[in-house]
Amino acid sequence: MTIVTPPPTADAPWPVGLLAGKVRDWIDRLGTAWVEGQITQWNVSGGNVYGKLRDLEQDVTVSFSIWSSVRSRVPADLKQGDRVIAAVKPNYWVKGGSLTMQVFEMRHVGLGDLLERLERLRAQLAAEGLFSPDRKKRPPFLPQCIGLVTGRDSDAEKDVLRNAQLRWPSVTFRVVHAAVQGDRSVGEVTAAVQQLDADPEVDVIIVARGGGDFQNLLGFSDESLVRAVAACTTPVVSAIGHEADRPLLDDVADLRASTPTDAAKRVVPDVNEELSRVQQARSRIGVRLNQIVSTEIDRLEQVRSRPVLASPQTLVDVRADEVVRAVARGEELVARAVERAHTRVSELTAQLRALSPQGTLRRGYSIVQLPGGGVLRDPADAPESTPLVLTVEGGALQAVSTGASSPGPASSASSSSSSDAASPASTSR
Structure with a gap:
C-alpha cells in the first residue's frame, strides 16, 4: 500500500x-x-x-x-x-x-568546437603576420613607468609589483584593474590596454593573470583583444601563467612570460646584477688600460734606447759631415765648370780673332771704300779724282783716286786724314 x-x-x-x-x-x-x-x-x-x-x-x-x-x-x-x-x-x-x-x-x-574555432582564428592571424617575430618590439632595458593590466587585489598584481620593486626599487607602475575572466573581461582588458598604450609615460605594458582553467582563459583568445594588442605601439608582455593551451594573447604579445613573477623579472633588471656588471666592466677596462699603457711604455723605452735618440748629437754630426762633403764637392764641380767655360771662351775668342777683319788690318792690309760705302775691288771702279776712304788698323783716311795704272809698284794716291791734316799717301794692297 x-x-x-x-x-x-x-x-x-x-x-x-x-x-x-x-x-x-x-x-x-x-x-x-x-x-x-x-x-x-x-x-x-x-x-x-x-x-x-x-x-x-x-x-x-x-x-x-x-x-x-x-x-x-x-x-x-x-x-x-x-x-x-x-x-x-x-x-x-x-x-x-x-x-x-x-x-x-x-x-x-x-x-572541441572551441579549440577548433581557436585554431582557425590562430591560423588566420598567423597568415596576416600578427605572430611574426619581425613585428615584435623589444621592451626597454630599464622602463621608467610600467603599465599593468590585472584583476583587482589579485595575486598576480602583488607578484608583479613586489618582484619588480625588489629588483629595481625606483621603478613606478600605472595599474589599471580589469575583469580577467567572465563576460566583461574582453572589453575591460582591451580598454585598459588601449588606455595605457595612449599614455606617453608608459614604456611597457604587462597583462597579468594567475593562470586558470581553459574556460576562464577564453577571453584572452578573443579576436578583438588580440588585434588591439597587435595595434599597440608600446611593447606588450603577456603574463597569463598558463602553459597548456596557450591563449592567442601569448602569440601576439611582444614578449611572453610564463608567470606574473617571470614577467617582472624579464621587464625590470636587477639593480644588484647591473651594479655587479658595471663593476666587472670597470675592472676589465682598468686591466685593459693598464695593459695598453704598459705596452706603450715598453715601446717608448725601446725607441729611446736606439742610438740616435740615446745620443742625438751623433745624428747632427753625421749630417754635418755629409753637408761639408756635399759643399766641398759642389765647390769642386763649380770650379771645374768655370774652368771649362774659361777655356771654351778663350778658344772661341781666338777663333773669332782669327776670322776678324781687324786681324787682317793689323797685318798691314787696308780696306778701300767708295763714296757709297761699297768696297773697292777693281781699279776700274775708281776713275781719277774719285774720293775714297781707306780703313787701316789705326783708323780711316780720306784719299782721291789718280786713276788706274799698269801693274807694277803700287800707285800713289793723294790722301788726307779724317781731321783734314796732310799725311803721306797710302796704297792699298
Whole structure:
C-alpha cells in the first residue's frame, strides 16, 4: 500500500530530509541520458575524475564525476578541450544538497568546437603576420613607468609589483584593474590596454593573470583583444601563467612570460646584477688600460734606447759631415765648370780673332771704300779724282783716286786724314 504524504503547508511543513528525499527520488526517475559537450575542466583525484562539461552553443556548464569503477569505459587520452558525448545520470547528494552528473560512459567526438574555432582564428592571424617575430618590439632595458593590466587585489598584481620593486626599487607602475575572466573581461582588458598604450609615460605594458582553467582563459583568445594588442605601439608582455593551451594573447604579445613573477623579472633588471656588471666592466677596462699603457711604455723605452735618440748629437754630426762633403764637392764641380767655360771662351775668342777683319788690318792690309760705302775691288771702279776712304788698323783716311795704272809698284794716291791734316799717301794692297 502506497503512503500518500499530504502537501506541505505553513501549518504542516515538510522536514528538509523529506524534501531532499523526494528531490532525490524524482531525479533518480530521470534515468541515464546521452549528452554532447566540451570538456573545460578535467581533474583526477584518488582515481576519480572531477570535471566540467560546457554546452557547444550556449554559455551553460555542468559538473560531472567519473568514479574509478567506470574508468575503464572512458578513453585514457581524454583531456581538457576535447569534444565528447557522455552517458550521464543526474545524482542528487542529499547530505550536501548538491547535484552532479555521474558519467557511466564517455566517447570522443573530435576536436572541441572551441579549440577548433581557436585554431582557425590562430591560423588566420598567423597568415596576416600578427605572430611574426619581425613585428615584435623589444621592451626597454630599464622602463621608467610600467603599465599593468590585472584583476583587482589579485595575486598576480602583488607578484608583479613586489618582484619588480625588489629588483629595481625606483621603478613606478600605472595599474589599471580589469575583469580577467567572465563576460566583461574582453572589453575591460582591451580598454585598459588601449588606455595605457595612449599614455606617453608608459614604456611597457604587462597583462597579468594567475593562470586558470581553459574556460576562464577564453577571453584572452578573443579576436578583438588580440588585434588591439597587435595595434599597440608600446611593447606588450603577456603574463597569463598558463602553459597548456596557450591563449592567442601569448602569440601576439611582444614578449611572453610564463608567470606574473617571470614577467617582472624579464621587464625590470636587477639593480644588484647591473651594479655587479658595471663593476666587472670597470675592472676589465682598468686591466685593459693598464695593459695598453704598459705596452706603450715598453715601446717608448725601446725607441729611446736606439742610438740616435740615446745620443742625438751623433745624428747632427753625421749630417754635418755629409753637408761639408756635399759643399766641398759642389765647390769642386763649380770650379771645374768655370774652368771649362774659361777655356771654351778663350778658344772661341781666338777663333773669332782669327776670322776678324781687324786681324787682317793689323797685318798691314787696308780696306778701300767708295763714296757709297761699297768696297773697292777693281781699279776700274775708281776713275781719277774719285774720293775714297781707306780703313787701316789705326783708323780711316780720306784719299782721291789718280786713276788706274799698269801693274807694277803700287800707285800713289793723294790722301788726307779724317781731321783734314796732310799725311803721306797710302796704297792699298
